[in-house]
Structures are given as C-alpha cells and as structure tokens.
Amino acid sequence: MTTRADTEVGVAFGVGESAPRPDGIPKVTGHFAYASDLHAQDMLWGATRRAPHAHATITSVDVGPAVAMPGVHAVLTYDDLPAERFQGQIVTDQPVLADGTIRYWGEVVAIVAADDPTTARAAADAIEVEYEYLDPLTDVDEALAAGEVLREAVAYRGVRDVHGAVVVEATYETATQDQAPLGNEAGIAIPDGAGGIDVYGPTQWTHVDHEQIVACLGLRPEEVRVHPTGLGGAFGAREDLSLQTHLCLLALQSGRPVRMVFGRAESFAAHVKRHAARMYYRHEADLDGNLVRVEAKLLLDGGAYSMTSPAVVANAVGFAVGPYRCPNVFIDGYALRTNNPPAGAMRGFGAVQTGFAVESQMDRLAEELGMDPLELRLLNAIGPGDVLATTGQVITEPLPTREVIESVRAMPLPEDSISSDVRDLPGGTGLTTPSSVVVRGVGYAVGFKNLAFSEGFDDFAEARLTLTPVGIDIHTAAIEVGQGMVTVLEQIARTVTGVESVRVVFDHTSQIGSAGSTSASRQTQMTGGAVMRAAEQLRTEILEHYGAEALSNDGVWRNGELVVSLVEACLEREFSAHVRHRHQETDEPDENGQGNLHVDFAVSAHRAVVDVDPVLGLVKVVKIDTAQDVGFALNPMSVIGQIEGGTMQGIGLAIMEELVIDHGVVRNASFTDYLLPTFLDAPPVEAVLIEQPSSWGPFGAKGFAELPTISSTPAVVAALRAATGKALTRVPVRPEDIAF
Amino acid sequence: MEIVRPDSVAGVLDALASHPDALVLAGGTDTMVLVNAGALRPEYVISLRHVEDLKAWNARFIGAGVTYARLEESEIAALAELSRTVGSPQIRAAGTLGGNLGTASPAGDALPFLAAVDATIELVSKHGSRTMPWDEFLIGPKQNALEPAEIILGAHLPDDMPWRTAFAKIGVRQAMVISIASVCVTRNEAGETTVALGAVGPTVLRARRAEMMVSAEKDPDEAALDEFQRLVSEESRPITDHRSTAEYRRMAVGVLARRALERCLV
Numbered sequence A: 001m002t003t004r005a006d007t008e009v010g011v012a013f014g015v016g017e018s019a020p021r022p023d024g025i026p027k028v029t030g031h032f033a034y035a036s037d038l039h040a041q042d043m044l045w046g047a048t049r050r051a052p053h054a055h056a057t058i059t060s061v062d063v064g065p066a067v068a069m070p071g072v073h074a075v076l077t078y079d080d081l082p083a084e085r086f087q088g089q090i091v092t093d094q095p096v097l098a099d100g101t102i103r104y105w106g107e108v109v110a111i112v113a114a115d116d117p118t119t120a121r122a123a124a125d126a127i128e129v130e131y132e133y134l135d136p137l138t139d140v141d142e143a144l145a146a147g148e149v150l151r152e153a154v155a156y157r158g159v160r161d162v163h164g165a166v167v168v169e170a171t172y173e174t175a176t177q178d179q180a181p182l183g184n185e186a187g188i189a190i191p192d193g194a195g196g197i198d199v200y201g202p203t204q205w206t207h208v209d210h211e212q213i214v215a216c217l218g219l220r221p222e223e224v225r226v227h228p229t230g231l232g233g234a235f236g237a238r239e240d241l242s243l244q245t246h247l248c249l250l251a252l253q254s255g256r257p258v259r260m261v262f263g264r265a266e267s268f269a270a271h272v273k274r275h276a277a278r279m280y281y282r283h284e285a286d287l288d289g290n291l292v293r294v295e296a297k298l299l300l301d302g303g304a305y306s307m308t309s310p311a312v313v314a315n316a317v318g319f320a321v322g323p324y325r326c327p328n329v330f331i332d333g334y335a336l337r338t339n340n341p342p343a344g345a346m347r348g349f350g351a352v353q354t355g356f357a358v359e360s361q362m363d364r365l366a367e368e369l370g371m372d373p374l375e376l377r378l379l380n381a382i383g384p385g386d387v388l389a390t391t392g393q394v395i396t397e398p399l400p401t402r403e404v405i406e407s408v409r410a411m412p413l414p415e416d417s418i419s420s421d422v423r424d425l426p427g428g429t430g431l432t433t434p435s436s437v438v439v440r441g442v443g444y445a446v447g448f449k450n451l452a453f454s455e456g457f458d459d460f461a462e463a464r465l466t467l468t469p470v471g472i473d474i475h476t477a478a479i480e481v482g483q484g485m486v487t488v489l490e491q492i493a494r495t496v497t498g499v500e501s502v503r504v505v506f507d508h509t510s511q512i513g514s515a516g517s518t519s520a521s522r523q524t525q526m527t528g529g530a531v532m533r534a535a536e537q538l539r540t541e542i543l544e545h546y547g548a549e550a551l552s553n554d555g556v557w558r559n560g561e562l563v564v565s566l567v568e569a570c571l572e573r574e575f576s577a578h579v580r581h582r583h584q585e586t587d588e589p590d591e592n593g594q595g596n597l598h599v600d601f602a603v604s605a606h607r608a609v610v611d612v613d614p615v616l617g618l619v620k621v622v623k624i625d626t627a628q629d630v631g632f633a634l635n636p637m638s639v640i641g642q643i644e645g646g647t648m649q650g651i652g653l654a655i656m657e658e659l660v661i662d663h664g665v666v667r668n669a670s671f672t673d674y675l676l677p678t679f680l681d682a683p684p685v686e687a688v689l690i691e692q693p694s695s696w697g698p699f700g701a702k703g704f705a706e707l708p709t710i711s712s713t714p715a716v717v718a719a720l721r722a723a724t725g726k727a728l729t730r731v732p733v734r735p736e737d738i739a740f
Numbered sequence B: 001m002e003i004v005r006p007d008s009v010a011g012v013l014d015a016l017a018s019h020p021d022a023l024v025l026a027g028g029t030d031t032m033v034l035v036n037a038g039a040l041r042p043e044y045v046i047s048l049r050h051v052e053d054l055k056a057w058n059a060r061f062i063g064a065g066v067t068y069a070r071l072e073e074s075e076i077a078a079l080a081e082l083s084r085t086v087g088s089p090q091i092r093a094a095g096t097l098g099g100n101l102g103t104a105s106p107a108g109d110a111l112p113f114l115a116a117v118d119a120t121i122e123l124v125s126k127h128g129s130r131t132m133p134w135d136e137f138l139i140g141p142k143q144n145a146l147e148p149a150e151i152i153l154g155a156h157l158p159d160d161m162p163w164r165t166a167f168a169k170i171g172v173r174q175a176m177v178i179s180i181a182s183v184c185v186t187r188n189e190a191g192e193t194t195v196a197l198g199a200v201g202p203t204v205l206r207a208r209r210a211e212m213m214v215s216a217e218k219d220p221d222e223a224a225l226d227e228f229q230r231l232v233s234e235e236s237r238p239i240t241d242h243r244s245t246a247e248y249r250r251m252a253v254g255v256l257a258r259r260a261l262e263r264c265l266v
Ligand SMILES: Cc1cc2nc3c(=O)[nH]c(=O)nc-3n(C[C@H](O)[C@H](O)[C@H](O)COP(=O)(O)OP(=O)(O)OC[C@H]3O[C@@H](n4cnc5c(N)ncnc54)[C@H](O)[C@@H]3O)c2cc1C
Pocket: B023, B024, B025, B026, B027, B028, B029, B030, B031, B032, B033, B048, B054, B064, B065, B085, B086, B087, B088, B091, B094, B095, B096, B097, B098, B099, B100, B101, B102, B103, B107, B108, B109, B110, B146, B150, B151, B152, B153, B176, B177, B178, B179
C-alpha cells in the first residue's frame, strides 16, 4: 500500500533526470517497428522508375511492357495524375511525376505496383522511356546570372559607405552533405474501402504532408489520414515528401495496400540534401577589432525544386554575421534553381553554411589584427539586450555567447604527445603516417541559430493529455525521429502531474491538430510546452474535482490519504486537457530584412584538436570539447547524445561527407563511397552545459540540437588551418586540399 | 535459387560442371553487395564455406578460403598489415583471399602483397590444375584469367620470402574504406626490393624502375629515397574518379612507397 511518503519523494524519471527512452530497449533488441517493417494483408509492392539524367526532355514513355507483365496492378505516369499535379510544402512546384522535363537526377518518371518486389522492379525497368538530353545548369553563379532565383533574402542595416581600417575578404564553399539517416525511405498506403486512404511514411510533420497529399489525390481532408511511423533518423531529410503521394496513388489505383521500401542507392535519390553554398564575404573592423561592416553574397544551390529553400536562405542570411555586434551589414542571399538534386532541410538549416564562412572570417580577421581569435569573438559577442546584426532585433532571452566561449577555452587540452596507437594516427590502420611527421592543430568556433519558426509563421503545437486507468496518455502529432522527444514529453508530464506512468500516443492527422515540424530545434519547447500546459490543466481539473492536492500512479490524494484510484476516477468521468501552444509572434521581414524575425536563439562553441599528416593531407580529429547553451537539461543523457551526434555530423562535413555530383549526377550514392565518420573517426567529446533558463521553454529548456553541428565544422577546419597554414576555404577538406 | 554446400574441391568442381553459370560464394562480402543491389540474381549458388582444403595455410601457400581474420595473425608483416585494413571485424571474419582474387578489383588490398612477393595463383578444374604468375592471373580491372568451371585453389608464396615487408593504404577515413592508393614493399637482406601499387592503375602494378634503382642501394640515403619516391609516382597510372584525383594518387603512392620502404630499412 502506498503511503504518504511516496508522493513526497517526487515522481521518478521526471525532468532533469536521465530517464530511459521508452523505445530504447525495443530498438536495441530489434523489436521496434520501423517504417520498413510495415505490412498489410494483400499488399502490393511499389517501385519507381527514375531518370538517369539531370536535365532532359522526355520524348516518349511506353508503359505497355510493364502493364503487360503478369502480377502488375498499376502503372502511373504524369498523365494519370488525378488532381493537383505538383507538390511542395512552401511552393508547389515539384511535379508528383515528371511532367515531360527531367530537372534532376533521380526524378521519378513512373511508378508501378505489383505482387512482389521483384516483379515491381522488373515492371518499372520495363517501361520504355526516351530522353533528349539537355545541358544541366549546375553552377550557382551561372544560375544567378540566368535569373533562376527561388528566393532572394536580404539583411541590410546601417550605412553602406562606412569602412573599417582592417579588411578581410574571401570566398567559401560548402559541398552537398546528405543527412544519410540509417533508415531508408519506406512506407505503406492502405485504402479504407470507402474512397479514403491511410498512409504511413517517413515524415517530420504529418500535417504539412497531409495538405499536399490531399491536394494531389483530389480527396477531402478527412479522407486522408497521415500516420507517423517508426523512423531511423531524419535530420531534415523527411521534411519534404518522398514516397507518400506515390504510395497513395498506387493504392487508390489498385484498390490494394501498397508498400515501398527503398534501398540505399535509391534513398540518396529520394530525399533532399543540405544546400551546397558559395559565399563571398568581406569583413571590416577598426584597429581594436570591433566589427564595422560585414558584406556578403550567399549563393545556395537549391537544386531543381523549391522544397524548403525559401526558409533555408532566410536562415543563412539571418546568421551570416554570427553572434557578433556589427552596425553596418549588407547581406544578399539567394536560393538558386539548378539541375542538381533538390536541397532542403538539414540540421542547422542554412546556419551551417554561413556558420562555416563567418567563423572562418573571424579567424582571418583575428590574424590580420594580430589578435587572439577568441578575444576577437569575446569583444564582439552579443548577449541579452544587444542587437542582432542582421535583423536589428533586440535579444530578449538568455544568450550566453561569452559563457560558451569562455567555458570551452577553460577546458583542459589533451596531452601534447602524439599517440603511438596506429588507430589514433592520421590514416589509422592503413599505416600511412609515422608519428614523426604528424602536426597538431587547435581551433575554435562558435555556432549560432534561431529556435522554432521565424518570419511571422504561425508556429503552434497541440497536445491532449487524458487520464487512463493506468496513468496518463499524451496525444500528439509531433514526430519522434530518434531524437528523444518521446522521453522528454513523458518527463514533463510526470513532473507536472506527479503520475509516473505516462506514455506518448502518436496520433494521425485526423485525431489531433498539428504539432508543427520536428525541426528547427523546436519540439522540446513547442510540443514540450503544449504538454506542460496540458498537464497543468489536467492536474488542476482532477485536483479541483476531488478537492485534492496530489496525484500519483495510485490515484488522487487529499491530506495524505488516497481518495480514489485512477481506475475509479476514470469510471467516474473523463479527464482530459487539450492545448494549442504558441510562441511569441514574430515579424515578417521588411524590405531590408529587418524586424523581430526570430523568437529565440541558441549559441554553442567547439574546440577541436586535430593531428594532421601534412604531406598526405590525412586527418585524425583527436579531441572535441564543446559548451552548449541548453537552457535547462531536461534529460542530460539525451542532451549528451545530441551533442555527440551533432558534433560527428559536423566533423563529417569538415573532413569527409560530400555527395560528389558531376553534371548533376550523383557519383557516390552508397555508403561505400559517401563516407560517414566511423567509430574510429570519432574523437572523445567533452561537453559543458550552460543552463540559463529560457522564459518560454518548459522548465527553462531550450532547443539546441542543431548547434553542435554548426560549430564543430568550423572548429575542425580552424584546427586544420592552425596545423597546416593552408587557407582551407571549402568543406569538406579533402586530402589534396592539404597536400597541394 | 538453389544452394549447394560441397565439402571438397572435387564436390565443388562437380557442381560447377553441372551448373557452369553457378555463383561461387566464399565470404560473400563482394557478391552479396551485388545481390543486395539487384545486380546479381544467382539461380544456383555453390558455397565454399565447408571446403576444408581451401582453408589450408602454411608458410608457402595460402588457400583461397583463408579469411582476413586469420591472415591478420600472419608472421609476414605486410600480410598481417593489409588484412587489418580490410573493412571491419565482420568483413574480415567473412572475406577471403580467394574472393579478393575473384573480384580482381584494382583496389583489392591483398593484391599488392601477392604482386610484391611474386606469388603464383593455382587454379583447379575437372581437367586438373594450373599455376600462373599473379600478373597473368590479374589481367584488367575486375578481370582475371579464371575459366568457366574453374576455381581458385590459393596462392603460392616463394621459398625465399623477403626479409622485410610493409603494406600501407590510404582511404579518407580511419576504417571501412576502399583504398585510393596502396603499396606493398619487400626488401631482402641483399637489398633487393620490390614494390607493388594498388588502386593507381587498371590492375595492381609493379614499379620496376623504382625497384631496380633502390635495389642497387645497399643503404639508401635521402637522395636515393627521394628518387625512389619520384620513380614510384612516375610509374603509377592513376585515374581521377569520385574517390580521388589522379594527381593526388600519383603523389600519395610515391610517399606511401617511400615510407613503407623506410619501415623495411629499420
Ligand atoms: C563493407 C565492406 C568493406 C570492404 N572493405 C574492403 C577492404 O578494405 N579492402 C578490400 O580489398 N576489400 C574490401 N571489401 C571487399 C571484399 O571484402 C574483399 O574483396 C574480399 O576479399 C572478398 O572475399 P569474399 O570471400 O567475401 O568473396 P565473395 O564475395 O564470396 O566472392 C567474390 C568473387 O570471387 C569469386 N570467388 C571467391 N572465391 C573463389 C574461389 N575460390 N574460386 C573462384 N572464384 C572465387 C566469387 O565467385 C566472386 O566473384 C569490402 C567489402 C565490404 C562489403
């Protein structure tokens, strides 16, 4: 029997604890159902026919050979599309199936459904497609000259002809990075027999998928239900539709459930990438190091269709100066339309590209001034009350720029000695590099980004909490992609209500309103905020009903006595609370890109220690230290996980991750050749958490999980410059960039 | 699809005679990648896993079925070193020397070793066995001299194995990576040196001029090492592809060869 003491101890696994993930053990034991595990009775298998060229006119398509194959139930091309023929979450400019012109490598020309995957593949391959090749447009400067602009975003502040005594100018490039989530695209669409359909696919925001799918199917909104499904990672790759509309079209055409599971090569063709960027920068400072003027032209390669490019370029512009004070700022950002694979969201969302450029510029400026690069940053750092250089808005929330820099500087450096274990030397077990040739470098960088949606977007998240006989159910449409939101929502509900037994129920689009996207580092604050408020309402409602003062797994408590059990309470009436939570409104940018465009920000700092073989250009990252602005660590283990993972993604961009695109064609669409860091490439990561509570995040928590990716890349490159003396203006840094 | 698992070389050859198009499967680390990608749809598979004769290994002979995990324990430095660089522990537990020869990739990491020691390759078929020098076996990128209905028995090493051997390989990460340049260097007590290059030509190459030059040096000084490095680079025949550039590979293979030679000189 529970005694009073139990309720006073506080609920187990509440906020601030490293509560275990509810899906942790199922995932490591292989019981968790991922999208690729979905099945339905009588299901068919879908397959796509993709274009092998980046730019071409389709001169003829003959589906006859596919239709004639036994076991084939549906074959669809552009002409078969029943309603809206274009999709896209911001601009509807992507044909659901190729509209006669191929604009990127891997564009889907036709889709088929058949009895089994082999037949489906054979049928897709049997479709006869003829192309007339066109020259692909693949360079961003050429695209700008040709006027192929998806969006121009600017930040103009101050006076143009004010100049500083010290000037540094350079051009930076970031190559195309792939999110490379371990789970490939997979999904299933199941007709409901009444003209409607249920679809399960890889997503970060079911409601935004829903709008597009409904339009393309020509159905009423309630006839289409978009369900969440088990995802093996996202990192932005699932913000845009991949196979969902195709699955629905095939399922409605054949009247049977249709499933698709992509292999790795097709996965590379099926999702958006991180924008490659070319960035022209000019920084001017006075002789003391105060920034006087920053001018930049940012060219982001949006690829063939808009996807989230309009928002990405705005972000690239917004963070183009970093968390530094500067009165005169002139940034022109362009997202450009090319025949490269469509680019969209990836962790850091535009702030990664400009983060690399601006931090490189700060190092250059420090060198030119003969100043310590961290002192230069500290001198110019902004915090609460200061003005954001790009948008002119005043920082109103905590922003510990100085603290992250000072914390990371204070962390102990590793020993000077070069390792004698070959696995720790550049080149590893390849035995390329004797320790005698190794040079060490140390570099620092700062990361800076907005949290949640900006530019006046109506950003909200819904949550509904209901009392059940065994605890509390948290209903949400927010998507768990592996990041750990599921755990944090449970922790918040536990701490607020006192009930330990809580679980998250992932609703489909007809069951609850939107939670917004799992992106922009926003779900902890947005859906977490909704859960917190709903939990407070639910608790108040129950306590008021019983005139009680506490809740627990056992039931409702008054004066230390159990009044009713949860079962009894549920029998008596339904207790539930539904909240739609918004953050403070933001402005749309004026014609100079000015206004309160962002609701909040986070900063981070990294220090990288690298060992380099300067002759062969091989690199081993020895150690990474970081300080992160997290507000309040709701789940410290999960925070560390995000820091380590994000840091590795940044290291990947710094030294190896590049989608090699040649005339618009991807040459390394496999994990054999798209190199991700392995365990042997992963350095120890030491992290300091700066906890300055946010006024609007639950328990003061801030989103932060994009930041580790933003500052790790420039920190590694700074360390490489320190070791080699090379300019290294492009990432990833390739061996030949160091060797020659 | 049918799979047979003979337990003798004779059994393999029988199965192969009745199914000339069969897929011969050793560790599967090359073939299963192709199957998975849909590039290979074997009707009939002959697994070598149970053929003990192919797993034979002694100072003079390495059976085709010997895995990298075993070869990592070799007393021949270069053989152990190259084996340690292959893939990951899982790949090394399954992948075999015979598979590397069967695939005959210019980047196959066992091949520079076989070339550097002038190994001969023994093939068997129903008609008997034939043994040929490595360079008659490896005839082009992913091309070898294997006839239909023939299998690789293994590689013979010379009686007088060189005194010192060293292997080195460049890939753009610390593990699980395909070579963009590799070398194997051997040197005997008399100073005779061989150097074989991987991933910088259509097949494994020997840098014969570099060998000749440095074999004449009893105790090569810096100038001789510089010259050796230069000749190796010159004799390489790299291409530019999505993994690296010809220019980098040419430079790197010279540096690697020099450093490997230096390891043989200590
Ligand atoms: C993740 C990964 C990493 C890898 N890393 C490396 C690496 O670092 N270095 C490297 O060199 N390779 C690497 N490989 C490639 C592969 O592991 C090697 O080529 C290995 O030696 C193949 O051996 P296997 O026994 O698995 O061959 P299998 O895949 O079984 O066979 C390969 C070919 O050889 C033929 N074959 C095999 N045995 C015989 C025989 N006795 N007679 C006739 N034909 C035969 C097969 O029919 C087939 O054509 C890697 C592969 C993977 C998947």
